[in-house]
Amino acid sequence: MTFDLSIRDALVVDGSGQPPRITDVHIEGGRICLIGPGPSGRREIAARGRALAPGFVDVHAHDDAALLSTPGLEFKLRQGVTSVVIGNCGFSLSPLLAGAAEPPGNASLFPGFFERFLDLDAYRDAFVAAGPAVNAISLVGHNAIRSHVMGNDEREPSEAEIASMRGHLRRALEQGAAGFSTGLIYRPGRVATTAEIIEVARPLAEYQALFTTHMRSEGDRLLESVEETLRIADAVGCRAQISHHKAGGKRNWGKVKASLARIDSANRAGADVSLDVYPYIAGSGPMIEYFDPLKIDLSLAEIIQIASCPGRPAYDGRRLTEIAASEGLGLAELVQRILELPGAERTVAITFMMAEEDVETNLRHPRVMVGSDGLPNPEGRPHPRLYGTFPRVISEYGRKRGLFTLEAAVAKMSSLPCERFGLRDRGRIAVGQFADLLLFDPETIVDRATYAEPKQYPTGIDLVLVNGSIAVEGGRTTDVRAGRLLRFNK
Numbered sequence: 001m002t003f004d005l006s007i008r009d010a011l012v013v014d015g016s017g018q019p020p021r022i023t024d025v026h027i028e029g030g031r032i033c034l035i036g037p038g039p040s041g042r043r044e045i046a047a048r049g050r051a052l053a054p055g056f057v058d059v060h061a062h063d064d065a066a067l068l069s070t071p072g073l074e075f076k077l078r079q080g081v082t083s084v085v086i087g088n089c090g091f092s093l094s095p096l097l098a099g100a101a102e103p104p105g106n107a108s109l110f111p112g113f114f115e116r117f118l119d120l121d122a123y124r125d126a127f128v129a130a131g132p133a134v135n136a137i138s139l140v141g142h143n144a145i146r147s148h149v150m151g152n153d154e155r156e157p158s159e160a161e162i163a164s165m166r167g168h169l170r171r172a173l174e175q176g177a178a179g180f181s182t183g184l185i186y187r188p189g190r191v192a193t194t195a196e197i198i199e200v201a202r203p204l205a206e207y208q209a210l211f212t213t214h215m216r217s218e219g220d221r222l223l224e225s226v227e228e229t230l231r232i233a234d235a236v237g238c239r240a241q242i243s244h245h246k247a248g249g250k251r252n253w254g255k256v257k258a259s260l261a262r263i264d265s266a267n268r269a270g271a272d273v274s275l276d277v278y279p280y281i282a283g284s285g286p287m288i289e290y291f292d293p294l295k296i297d298l299s300l301a302e303i304i305q306i307a308s309c310p311g312r313p314a315y316d317g318r319r320l321t322e323i324a325a326s327e328g329l330g331l332a333e334l335v336q337r338i339l340e341l342p343g344a345e346r347t348v349a350i351t352f353m354m355a356e357e358d359v360e361t362n363l364r365h366p367r368v369m370v371g372s373d374g375l376p377n378p379e380g381r382p383h384p385r386l387y388g389t390f391p392r393v394i395s396e397y398g399r400k401r402g403l404f405t406l407e408a409a410v411a412k413m414s415s416l417p418c419e420r421f422g423l424r425d426r427g428r429i430a431v432g433q434f435a436d437l438l439l440f441d442p443e444t445i446v447d448r449a450t451y452a453e454p455k456q457y458p459t460g461i462d463l464v465l466v467n468g469s470i471a472v473e474g475g476r477t478t479d480v481r482a483g484r485l486l487r488f489n490k
């Protein structure tokens with residue numbers, strides 16, 4: 001008897017949160033088939049001194065288009081990410097039709113990608129044809145559904161339109177979606193009432209699928225927004241996930257404590273709410289969605305760095321305050337000009353809005369997992385979270401600051417997300433689980449992406465397996481692309 005692959009003497013951090021132990025892991029037919037001593041494999045890997053963990057799951061990705069257009073997804077794979085959750089913040093590539101109405105945010109979330117799909121099965125066909133290097137599971141976005149059904153009109157839907165939106169959600173769930181996402185600060189979702197979200201989200205209960213939400217406010221009205229989320233989940237009878245939980249804006253710093261306390265008390269009373277966070281103090285998103293051109297918010301402009309500005313690439317990587325000073329412009333005037341440049345709908349901003357202490361409070365919480373929220377834009381200088389998130393949780397927040405043990409960090413990035421997003425046979429090193437794995441040096445693994453030089457891969461990760469196939473070896477990507485579009489399996 002011999003197996004496809006045997007990894008010897010690894011420090012196995014199995015995803016359960018239990019202390020690691022040194023042993024062998026054997027793989028056959030894409031799955032883990034034996035843990036412990038066994039016969040020589042057709043391929044042997046000596047792993048002494050390195051840790052073997054379940055592949056990381058990025059629960060908050062916007063890789064919907066990148067999976068099809070740049071299927072190597074090296075920026076994810078080289079962080080040890082083997083699965084991504086797409087369709088976040090209300091934005092998914094289905095249900096939509098190319099050339100028809102779609103959410104304005106799509107231009108910067110999916111830059112240079114113009115294919116659209118009528119349903120998740122149509123997206124699945126394109127996914128299979130592209131053959132990405134990592135697995136994905138999709139949410140279906142409220143912004144997408146709403147634009148598809150009623151255009152970008154800022155009005156209330158009719159009964160018939162509600163029923164049609166609900167039908168699209170049901171169809172996506174039938175086709176394997178993990179749940180329904182909202183982006184309630186973005187167009188057109190921000191005009192939706194709580195009642196509209198509840199009525200559209202109804203099918204989630206039947207499928208035991210997840211309601212995920214970029215809430216209506218992540219600053220001044222954070223606590224009210226948490227109440228809205230709890231109300232929606234309670235009315236629908238579903239589990240909820242609060243996306244990129246934060247308290248933005250100096251006057252709101254510290255509020256995450258009250259927000260988490262409220263969620264804890266709701267969970268004790270029978271709700272089922274979890275959250276995700278990225279390990280940085282800056283956020284990032286489409287600049288046109290942040291500003292009302294008639295009333296430029298200067299306190300926001302003061303904390304913005306341009307990630308990519310297609311109309312003026314010389315701005316990429318620079319703070320607005322610095323550009324304004326060097327061009328002799330007022331800040332409001334500069335923002336106004338940027339919003340009027342050709343291609344302004346694709347301009348992406350990085351916003352330094354959080355307190356480091358809040359990031360730590362979030363990461364420490366047992367119901368908080370990790371989502372990069374990375375915007376995979378080949379242009380400019382993207383937020384470093386795109387290249388650094390997962391190693392950074394281990395190196396900066398685990399090893400350096402001592403927020404948690406290695407095994408706790410790994411659980412947060414593997415088993416916890418798999419339980420929440422219905423990836424039943426992934427997220428742990430156990431017999432029968434798919435062999436999504438990474439091998440790394442726990443003493444040296446480190447993120448290298450910075451705000452100035454974001455496109456830098458982490459170091460310390462030697463080997464990444466996706467569905468039992470070697471996708472990264474000796475720290476470099478192979479040509480193997482073994483990712484699958486997964487189906488929700490609660």
Ligand SMILES: [Zn+2]
Pocket residue numbers: 088089183214243244
């Ligand atoms: Zn979001």
